[in-house]
Amino acid sequence: xxxxxxxxxxxxxxxxxxxxxxxxxxxxxxxxxxxxxxxxxxxxxxxxxxxxxxxxxxxxxxxxxxxxxxxxxxxxxxxxxxxxxxxxxxxxxxxxxxxxxxxxxxxxxxxxxxxxxxxxxxxxxxxxxxxxxxxxxxxxxxxxxxxxxxxxxxxxxxxxxxxxxxxxxxxxxxxxxxxxxxxxxxxxxxxxxxxxxxxxxxxxx
Amino acid sequence: xxxxxxxxxxxxxxxxxxxxxxxxxxxxxxxxxxxxxxxxxxxxxxxxxxxxxxxxxxxxxxxxxxxxxxxxxxxxxxxxxxxxxxxxxxxxxxxxxxxxxxxxxxxxxxxxxxxxxxxxxxxxxxxxxxxxxxxxxx
Numbered sequence: 001x002x003x004x005x006x007x008x009x010x011x012x013x014x015x016x017x018x019x020x021x022x023x024x025x026x027x028x029x030x031x032x033x034x035x036x037x038x039x040x041x042x043x044x045x046x047x048x049x050x051x052x053x054x055x056x057x058x059x060x061x062x063x064x065x066x067x068x069x070x071x072x073x074x075x076x077x078x079x080x081x082x083x084x085x086x087x088x089x090x091x092x093x094x095x096x097x098x099x100x101x102x103x104x105x106x107x108x109x110x111x112x113x114x115x116x117x118x119x120x121x122x123x124x125x126x127x128x129x130x131x132x133x134x135x136x137x138x139x140x141x142x143x144x145x146x147x148x149x150x151x152x153x154x155x156x157x158x159x160x161x162x163x164x165x166x167x168x169x170x171x172x173x174x175x176x177x178x179x180x181x182x183x184x185x186x187x188x189x190x191x192x193x194x195x196x197x198x199x200x201x202x203x204x205x
Numbered sequence: 206x207x208x209x210x211x212x213x214x215x216x217x218x219x220x221x222x223x224x225x226x227x228x229x230x231x232x233x234x235x236x237x238x239x240x241x242x243x244x245x246x247x248x249x250x251x252x253x254x255x256x257x258x259x260x261x262x263x264x265x266x267x268x269x270x271x272x273x274x275x276x277x278x279x280x281x282x283x284x285x286x287x288x289x290x291x292x293x294x295x296x297x298x299x300x301x302x303x304x305x306x307x308x309x310x311x312x313x314x315x316x317x318x319x320x321x322x323x324x325x326x327x328x329x330x331x332x333x334x335x336x337x338x339x340x341x342x343x
Contacts, residue, residue, distance in 0.1 A: 027252060110266075
């Protein structure tokens, strides 16, 4: 049950201010991932570093994805988790991604909560849709694939409505939160990623 | 005397029992379901990230549901027992008053209806006895 005020849209997180994460909340699963805002003269970004840890940060924002279906961000990967032997293991062992951006769809009955996680995966092709090993109501969509130059920013723009329809079928009622996570707990390795210009809740004019 | 007669003295007894049972059970069920979803819904709202909900909240909610399911038959039993006791406490003296009145109407007995002062129907019996006195004077 999400009771949230409707935010001013679009909401842009450019991470130019040192206190840019003051309105974000943290959820620790297994060890704490370092999330640090690094403001620069022209561009700020969020640095995330996981050392065998898994924690995420989330920002509650309510909007109707039917009116504002787009979300975009830029990201780059500094270090991929070394899945190694874990990759030979089960689904759960492979569930480490250097970067994830969540769109969370709350429900009146909490067990019906759904989410789409846009992940950067080393091997799987772009637009692959998977079901989370933790919960069938979580769908992972590969938004970026392969190892790429860690100095370049890669822009991603996704249509939440289209992705929801492909992942779950149907239309979501509303979006309740967005989240960011970098994790390397299952592979017992480390991961580093950087995020910037996260823009939530807009449409193509 | 059939089994139903053993449980309920008459139709009114059964009706009062149903009324008391529903009056106790309905709010209890609504409150339980409401509280269950309120507690876990608010917690899920605070946690927000679905993995965490799946990992922490849903197992806790399942355990709570199992406990509720185990306790529910006992709670229903207790509610029904007390509903029967309450309905019996009402219908017992009521039946006795009706029986005593019948006997007086048929002329088998004369005089006051005797009932304990602590009885819930005492004010009614007091008035009936006054009425009996008036009738006897005529």
